[in-house]
Amino acid sequence: MKKKFVGEKAEKTIYAILAIATFFLAWAFITTFTAAKETTPGPIEVLKLLVTSFFQPIGRYTVYGHLYYSIRRVLIGYTVATVLGIIVGLSMGTSRYAEAIIKPIFEMIRPIPPIAWIPLVILWFGVGELPKYAIIFIGSFTNVTLNAYTGAQRVDPTLVGCARMLGTSERDIFLRVILPSSMPQIFAGMQVALSTAWMAVLAAEMIGAQEGCGWIILRGSDTTNIPLVLVGMVIIGVVGLFLATIMRMAERKVCAWNRMDV
């Protein structure tokens, strides 16, 4: 069984490497042999700039500095969104009063993209770091809340009914039945939220930033430096992938009981 699992894992890794290699080859082909070469830099040019930017600053920082600021903004905004999102989502999923009060407002606010909040966020929080955290918070809060809500709603009512019949307290029902059952959904929401938090970085760094991966893209766009835009995109993509992998590992550890292969 374990041997089969290891084999499947190796197979998946090979496919992933092949897919990425094919993507880069297609990119190189298009930017070498088609009209796109006039406007779009090839992967070699972008990779060269990426490597250089580890030693030579883009603006005031090297890539390490930009990464530091973006990761900090994402983690702070995301952490607050996760904590509040789980609380709000579980409240909505377990209390009909909370659901009746919060859900309509939540559903109304949910479709508004983070970028639309920028003027209001500037009015409320100024142009320092706080509005950047706020935009990332807005970008990730919805997914965590929605998944926590769905997770709490999907708890098998028989389990809750049994627990109640056996005299379990409401607190224990929440901690021992609802919360564990909701965990896979909450983690799924956290995964998606992490991606959307990285997407919101670009909007967040529109607010008076002089550093960050989103700022790299914006500066590249403002100065028609397309290789710089692509460097910013590659960095966000790679870091997003790295953080998503860490999140999956954390999920496997925390929700080990939920894995099909165990």
Add this chain to the structure above:
Amino acid sequence: MRSGETVKKGRVYFMKKKLISALMATAMVTTALAGCAPKPVESTTAAPAETAAPAAGETTAAGQTAAADTADLPVLKVAVMPFLNSIPIVYMQNEGLDVANGFKIEPVYFANGGAMNEALAADQWEVGTLSAAAVNSLAIYGAYCIADIGHSEGGLYTLSKQDSPIAQVKGANPSYPDIYGDAETLKGAIIATNTGTISHLNVIKWLEKFGLTTEDVEIVHMDFPSAYQALMTGNCDVAALNPPTSYVAEGEGMVVTSSLTALEVPQFDSIIVSNKAFTDRKDVLVNYTKAFFQATDALQADPDMAAQLLLDWYTENGSESAIESCKTEITTRPFVTSDEEKTISIGDSVQVTGEFWVSQELLDEAKFPEIAKHIDDTIVKEALGF
């Protein structure tokens, strides 16, 4: 049954423990990241020879006294952008002109004039330098225009490809011999620009010279980098661009078919002051204006130093440029010196832009008179003594 319950309890216990561990780890990483920030790279190399700064790490007794003194100075929140019009502010800071004039600059960074206006509503800056966006600052946010400090019409170009029919006709209007095109070649042309900006005004003024209006061409709205890309890829006939994109396009061999300079439409960058600062901090603003013109005088007196400072400023803000491009920009968009300022009727160009915005329905006509009400030359007169 009993052992099954124990196993279940154990699972729940370990799951909660793991969840708490994961949250603690995230909190620790977040806290650690919040606490330690990398140091920015110092890239400014331009400095006049006679004002050499003390070597790094060298602290003098005078320096310590000065540091103690500066702590008591009033702080002015100054908006800066990654453009030429912030260079005097950078110079003031580098050369300590702020401290010498009895105040301290706290720079607040913005990517463009629109962002500056959004922040003005939130009272996030007190003084800054704006061009066309000053219309909204004055008409909507109640800010004041207190001085004109730079010729911003330079580098505002319309450009076409060399093989475009528009670029084959020059001097069709004898009053404007340097502009290209005529009514025939321009009719139906696709012109890409950022509508509502001075570049849009540039297009309108250009068309006027051949008896045309915007109805005779197809104006496509996009930001300047996209308009540049559209021109390069042949998706438009003309792009109306602003610096530095216009200089890049010119460098790529595009033909400058008209410019605000050739069309004799003057435009200025102006010092804009928030309503609150104008009401409460006039003394500091007089000193700021004095220091600002000390900076523009020095920058105009030494164009090479100004170009180097501009290059450093662009580099610091992530823009690729070359010293030659910066020299061109310094030459084509000169700063207003303290002597020239005495001859300028302040705020005229903001009024012209305001009129244009009203015509394009970008500004409510009822708001237009607010512009004139918010132009004030008393501060600059006191600062420069005229």
